[in-house]
Amino acid sequence: MSVIHARLSSVSYDIHIQKGLLYTLGSQIASWYKGNDIAVITDSTVDQLYGSTMENVLTNAGYKIHKITIAPGEQSKSLINLNYVYNKLAEAEINRGNLIIAFGGGVVGDLAGFAAATYMRGIPYIQVPTTLMSQLDSSLGGKTAINLKVGKNLAGSFYHPKGVYIDPMLLETLTPRAYSDGLAExxxxxxxxxxxxxxxxxxxxxxxxxxxxxxxxxxxxxxxxxxxxxxxxxxxxxxxxxxxxxxxxxxxxxxxxxxxxxxxxxxxxxxxxxxxxxxxxxxxxxxxxxxxxxxxxxxxxxxxxxxxxxxxxxxxxxxxxxxxxxxxxxxxxxxxxxxxxxxxxxxxxxxxxx
Ligand SMILES: NC(=O)c1ccc[n+]([C@@H]2O[C@H](COP(=O)([O-])OP(=O)(O)OC[C@H]3O[C@@H](n4cnc5c(N)ncnc54)[C@H](O)[C@@H]3O)[C@@H](O)[C@H]2O)c1
Ligand SMILES: [Zn+2]
CATH class of the missing domain: 1.20.1090.10 (Dehydroquinate synthase-like - alpha domain)
Structure with a gap:
């Protein structure tokens, strides 16, 4: 596994990269997250492909999972969905002692990151990016955002994750066009x-x-x-x-x-x-x-x-x-x-x- 250390002014975290990392995610998180509950925010495409694996891996590590699923696509990075996510976090009684996982491409990463940044003034979160675009770009750097009607990424914040966990094996299901999209970066x-x-x-x-x-x-x-x-x-x-x-x-x-x-x-x-x-x-x-x-x-x-x-x-x-x-x-x-x-x-x- 390759690890890159991100040392920022107020926080530090690690970026982990390894094929098959998804299968060991539970034990990796268990080394530092001692709470019980995890909210996994994902989109329905990623959920269909990898949702049950993610659930098994986390449940086997002893966690209780609260899955929040949004529709795939850029239009999901919206105020409406942000509100939906807030409500689901409230229903699951997620608090500042818990953890959020952003499990998806840049859309999920940006929306879940912004929800994590703002719900109860900040819930710890990690990024588990699933597209090439998100694995080499959007999951690190701490920029989170949603789109407004007047323009893209207009409401957002800088909020760094506790860790980024990159599994390049997940890229095998990307469409050729989505793969090329990430290669541009x-x-x-x-x-x-x-x-x-x-x-x-x-x-x-x-x-x-x-x-x-x-x-x-x-x-x-x-x-x-x-x-x-x-x-x-x-x-x-x-x-x-x-x-x-x-x-x-x-x-x-x-x-x-x-x-x-x-x-x-x-x-x-x-x-x-x-x-x-x-x-x-x-x-x-x-x-x-x-x-x-x-x-x-x-x-x-x-x-x-x-x-x-x-x-x-x-x-x-x-x-x-x-x-x-x-x-x-x-x-x-x-x-x-x-x-x-x-x-x-x-x-x-x-x-x-x-
Ligand atoms: N925060 C940042 O620094 C930053 C940087 C670059 C881009 N972004 C944002 O990222 C977003 C774009 O991200 P994206 O390109 O990942 O798009 P995306 O999240 O919409 O994902 C693209 C499509 O791929 C599907 N998908 C995701 N993982 C898959 C997998 N493993 N196999 C098959 N299908 C999969 C998704 O369901 C979606 O339909 C934009 O909103 C952009 O503004 C943010
Ligand atoms: Zn770009």
């Missing part, structure tokens, strides 16, 4: 901070070879995110490197009403678009775009920007929350594995997205 980590990881993925003979090596890839990605989060917990500086490809990516997702592209697919296009332009402006080492395009295509991610109204797209981008005065912060690659924050005046944004 892995490509991002390599591009911004780990030239070797990027090269290894680039030189893999096939997507299957990348998948065969996923445990190591998750470890490397989590290590990078953890280091950035430790340096900049509140996302005011270096942590923003994680936004590479995301400003344009978010805008592409929104432009298409979140219907056409998954998050990872839009980030794939965002990384390519910004790098094509930064390379042309000699802000990025030549050849970076071509390598990025090759790797993203291998991961079965889109590489062709769709036809879009550029004025409309730039309006969406300038309404992005990361605008500071007349400037926006974009993340650029200096070269593969090396990235930096670059201020762009709002008037120059079009030259980066055309």
């Amino acid at each position: 892995a490509v991002k980590y390599g591009a911004i901070k780990d030239a070797e990881l990027f090269r290894e993925m680039l030189h893999a003979a096939s997507l299957e070879e990348i998948k065969d090596n996923i445990e190591e890839i998750i470890f490397r990605c989590c290590s990078i995110k953890n280091t950035l989060v430790q340096k900049d917990e509140m996302d005011k500086g270096e942590r923003q490197l994680l936004n590479f490809g995301h400003t344009i990516g978010h805008a592409i997702e929104k432009y298409h009403d979140y219907q056409k592209y998954t998050h990872g697919e839009a980030v794939s296009l965002g990384m390519l678009q910004i790098t094509k332009n930064s390379e042309a402006l000699k802000l990025t080492e030549k050849g970076s775009f071509e390598a990025l395009e090759k790797l993203l295509a291998k991961c079965k991610l889109p590489t062709e920007m769709p036809q879009m109204d550029i004025t409309q797209l730039s309006v969406i981008i300038t309404h992005d929350k990361k605008t500071v005065g007349n400037h926006m912060r974009f993340i650029l690659l200096r070269s593969l594995g090396n990235s930096y924050i670059h201020q762009i005046s709002k008037d120059d944004i079009k030259s980066f997205i055309v």
Whole structure:
């Protein structure tokens, strides 16, 4: 098993990564959680696939389980569901001496994390992420949130889990599209901070070879995110490197009403678009775009920007929350594995997205 230590200003926790970890979760939790009750928050897809295993593992370790199941999908990260979860926690008489497990992808992780952060002013919780996106990105870093009608992730908090337990075996049931979605973030980590990881993925003979090596890839990605989060917990500086490809990516997702592209697919296009332009402006080492395009295509991610109204797209981008005065912060690659924050005046944004 690989373990990464997250040491933050007020708390510390460990990120555990191992194939088959789900089967030993009960005894691992038992080493530090001495209460009786556990609320397991999950979605119905994950529940159908792994719910009974989770229940058996925890019951065998002596715990009483209260399962709270929501519908799968982004629309579940809502105030309505938050209220539903609060009510279920109350019914089960969960209190600050108990434990919540977020068992699912990023939707469950963000919603359950926010419920844990706010119910009774904070219940201890752990993340057991089940999608690649959540195993290498959303389950660590402490950001929890729900979506509001006016926008995504607008109500949230920073609330770190007591531990993150990653079992890459759970990825075997993901759809190919969901797998590729998560790989977009892995490509991002390599591009911004780990030239070797990027090269290894680039030189893999096939997507299957990348998948065969996923445990190591998750470890490397989590290590990078953890280091950035430790340096900049509140996302005011270096942590923003994680936004590479995301400003344009978010805008592409929104432009298409979140219907056409998954998050990872839009980030794939965002990384390519910004790098094509930064390379042309000699802000990025030549050849970076071509390598990025090759790797993203291998991961079965889109590489062709769709036809879009550029004025409309730039309006969406300038309404992005990361605008500071007349400037926006974009993340650029200096070269593969090396990235930096670059201020762009709002008037120059079009030259980066055309
Ligand atoms: N907190 C953060 O730092 C952070 C970072 C990135 C993304 N996010 C959030 O994460 C969310 C996206 O997460 P996601 O991509 O995991 O989506 P998701 O949670 O919606 O999961 C995608 C789909 O996969 C299904 N699924 C989950 N595990 C499965 C498995 N093992 N086998 C088969 N199917 C499975 C789910 O039921 C769902 O239908 C977004 O809401 C995003 O805002 C948060
Ligand atoms: Zn992302």
